[in-house]
Amino acid sequence: MILWFSGTGNSRWVAEELAKKLGDRALPLLEGEKTLTPGEALGWVFPTHSWGPPPVVVDWVRSHDIEGWNEDTYCYMVTTCGDDIGQCVQLWREALGPRQCQAAFSVQMPNSYVCLPGFDVDSSEVEAAKLAAAPARIDAVAQAIAARQATCDVVTGRWTWLKSRVVRPWFAKHGVDDSRFVVDENACTHCGVCVRSCPMHNITLDDRQMPCWHGNCAMCLGCLHRCPARAIDNGKATRSKGRYHHP
Numbered sequence: 001m002i003l004w005f006s007g008t009g010n011s012r013w014v015a016e017e018l019a020k021k022l023g024d025r026a027l028p029l030l031e032g033e034k035t036l037t038p039g040e041a042l043g044w045v046f047p048t049h050s051w052g053p054p055p056v057v058v059d060w061v062r063s064h065d066i067e068g069w070n071e072d073t074y075c076y077m078v079t080t081c082g083d084d085i086g087q088c089v090q091l092w093r094e095a096l097g098p099r100q101c102q103a104a105f106s107v108q109m110p111n112s113y114v115c116l117p118g119f120d121v122d123s124s125e126v127e128a129a130k131l132a133a134a135p136a137r138i139d140a141v142a143q144a145i146a147a148r149q150a151t152c153d154v155v156t157g158r159w160t161w162l163k164s165r166v167v168r169p170w171f172a173k174h175g176v177d178d179s180r181f182v183v184d185e186n187a188c189t190h191c192g193v194c195v196r197s198c199p200m201h202n203i204t205l206d207d208r209q210m211p212c213w214h215g216n217c218a219m220c221l222g223c224l225h226r227c228p229a230r231a232i233d234n235g236k237a238t239r240s241k242g243r244y245h246h247p
């Protein structure tokens with residue numbers, strides 16, 4: 001069983017490709033009941049958010065039990081990232097507590113973080129190169145999982161302590177905040193794509209058919225990137241930034 005969380009579709013795609021190769025099932029983390037069958041592996045696929053697992057995924061695993069998950073379960077995590085993951089694996093293992101995670105992998109995919117100055121989506125050349133390289137990387141990850149390897153095959157990058165132990169706590173406390181989303185009322189076509197694409201079910205259309213956020217955001221930026229009218233921004237900073245979602 002592969003559980004995925006995804007904002008712009010990269011992690012969902014990776015989970016579904018892995019499921020095809022492994023003859024497994026890929027399920028959205030936040031929907032429905034989860035039960036492991038005897039001997040089944042347990043995979044977690046999520047984006048790296050500020051050099052750690054998304055806080056919503058950490059909260060989920062801390063507060064839920066999965067029937068059938070025991071000390072014999074082969075458990076692995078796959079995190080998609082734009083560049084590098086810092087200490088994401090250590091943070092994930094800390095979130096699991098006594099439960100084992102025998103293997104960890106990172107898969108570089110097009111970048112989705114655009115909110116702070118200096119961060120933008122990849123150029124079209126870099127985006128195309130990452131998408132072209134991904135299938136071979138997923139093949140390698142699937143082979144390691146099929147062999148039940150205990151391994152840590154990730155790109156951590158530099159200054160991992162600073163990124164994961166200083167910047168990330170700041171992000172989890174102050175950066176996961178939907179109060180900065182704004183809608184260009186002239187551009188919005190009231191199509192509801194933002195509502196349907198929010199994995200948190202945190203967006204509704206108000207009585208003027210304009211999107212409203214309700215304070216339960218994962219900061220995945222799915223709404224901003226998927227809006228076909230480009231009507232959604234995160235403050236002023238994202239106005240000039242690119243948009244991306246997995247094709």
Ligand SMILES: Cc1cc2nc3c(=O)[nH]c(=O)nc-3n(C[C@H](O)[C@H](O)[C@H](O)COP(=O)(O)O)c2cc1C
Binds near residue numbers: 006007010051084112
């Ligand atoms: C809030 C946020 C924080 C991010 N932080 C990182 C990061 O620390 N390192 C990195 O390489 N990519 C980072 N990214 C980029 C995503 O990890 C990457 O684009 C990922 O594949 C998106 O997955 P998704 O399409 O399943 O949401 C971040 C993206 C978001 C939205």
